[in-house]
Amino acid sequence: MKMQFSVKTKLMILIIPILVALILSTGTQILEAHTLTTSANNISHLVKLSAYSSQLVHELQKERGYSAGFIGSNGKNFSSKLKPQQNTTDKISKSYNHIYTKMKKNFNTSRVFGNNFSPSIHN
Secondary structure, eight states, rough: OOOOHHHHHHHHHHHHHHHHHHHHHHHHHHHHHHHHHHHHHHHHHHHHHHHHHHHHHHHHHHHHHHHHHHHHHSSSSSSSHHHHHHHHHHHHHHHHHHHHHHHHHHSOOHHHHHHTTTTTTTT
């Protein structure tokens, strides 16, 4: 008993597996592109946070130096530089925390780094 298929059916038997393979391949490529884009976005957020944290550390070190000089001189030296430096440090700290808070809303740190990641200066 020989089965007779129409030309349309024979073409469908040939084309459907190719289309399925093409769809799966395209889906995989889209997923890889999405993963790459997400990784690049995560790195971008971290680089920005890194720049702010570097600036904050620099200002904190300057404040520490002025404080050490002020304390070491029993308040005779660096009094005119200490308060402006403290204000600058506070300003940079607020900027850092603002960027961190904004980043935290847009960037799932726990998914990327685990639940213990906390670059906030208050933790």
